[in-house]
Amino acid sequence: MSRYNWIDGKDFSMDHFFLMDRWLLKMIFKKYESIEVSELKDLSRVMGTLLKENPKLCWYITKRAPETKEGITRLLEGAYANLSKEELRKKEIELMEAMKTDVIYTEPHMMQHNCNYIYAWDEKYLNELIDLKDMVVLDLGAGTGRLTFAAAKKAKRVYASEPVDMLREYMRDHILKHNIRNVKVLDGFVESIPYEDDTFDAVISGHVVGDDYEQEIQEMTRVIKNNGYIIICNGDDDIVRTKPDQELINRGFEVFKHESSVGGVIYNYKKQIVK
Ligand SMILES: C[S@@+](CC[C@H](N)C(=O)[O-])C[C@H]1O[C@@H](n2cnc3c(N)ncnc32)[C@H](O)[C@@H]1O
Incomplete structure (x- = not known):
């Protein structure tokens, strides 16, 4: 901490x-x-x-x-x-x-400006993981919208799901200010996602999965269409991680690694869901 x-x-x-x-x-x-x-x-x-x-x-x-x-x-x-x-x-x-x-x-503005995983991150790392062109995407635990607004530049539509009301309002203000037309902000938790089965082409998240891998990945899988993707795209911080998350590897995720602009070693993950 x-x-x-x-x-x-x-x-x-x-x-x-x-x-x-x-x-x-x-x-x-x-x-x-x-x-x-x-x-x-x-x-x-x-x-x-x-x-x-x-x-x-x-x-x-x-x-x-x-x-x-x-x-x-x-x-x-x-x-x-x-x-x-x-x-x-x-x-x-x-x-x-x-x-x-x-x-x-x-204090979402403070979060946006003070958290290195947000301000030091480059959206090229999301684009390297997946081409979201024309996809319908869910961002789980969207926070201030780091992944949501990057995804919205390519995707057909992005649903930003976030349990904290002040963060939802922060994203809504951003949408109004920048006249963004393909993002919808909603409530919701990763362990019980408020969408029907087989709804999304991709479910993306950063710094959210990990309290209960089994339940969380099962829920993400449920709302993904056949051949869709789970993408875990973390922000760039200064933590020098020595190995990727074994829990994700055990569940069939492909691993991507880079050195962040602020010195950390960052792992990202991708899995195609075949139903
Ligand atoms: C560290 S922040 C990351 C925000 C954003 N995903 C990013 O990477 O920039 C974690 C976010 O996950 C949300 N969160 C925490 N527990 C969650 C849960 N069980 N379901 C959905 N979101 C959750 C928090 O409200 C917070 O916005």
Whole structure:
């Protein structure tokens, strides 16, 4: 986590939780709700302390994402007592830094400009993997639209599926601003894709697959037409990977490798689906 230099914690506060939707709140509180989880123990207590200081925020979170209620009750019980205003702000900054890969979703412009996997990436890497000309494409977990808008230059139509509402709005603003006519932005999760079987010529994604390979690839396969493609096209970062993802190789993916402009070794993947 610490290698991602995406935000300065001082630019963030607990107020950013007010910008989060149900999906993001659920995802975050699943990580923090148990103060018994050792590696997050101090951060969970910090979260509890800062929530206790913000009753309106607790109200918002538990109304917006009712499934966080029990966890939040436990976090409040673990709160530190008697911290000064200065100590609280210091802890808040620490917490924001630790949560950088989550809180950045509430600031899509910052994500677009600060995340090297987005700004250092060149769309030639997508074009090297596949010619999307005339294809109907689904981008899963589209984020700010790195792959979506590159794909839209060639494809007939691109469906950008993204669970975070602020990121969906960011892509919609981009579509309006640039008068893009072949992109539709929608909600949706990789583990349960909201489309019929055999809908797309290609399903593309970057930095999304990996929590449950079996279920995710099965779902992607389901919505792909016979002879269509799954494309996993990651962004360019500074991580020097020593080997490709064995889970994808085991499932029949072809591997593509390049050195990124910021020093990392990047692997991309492609698989044709024959039904
Ligand atoms: C690291 S970002 C990558 C964004 C974009 N794919 C890219 O490569 O530029 C991960 C994205 O996946 C989304 N995401 C996370 N879990 C997901 C899930 N289970 N289903 C669909 N999208 C998911 C996040 O909301 C976020 O936009």
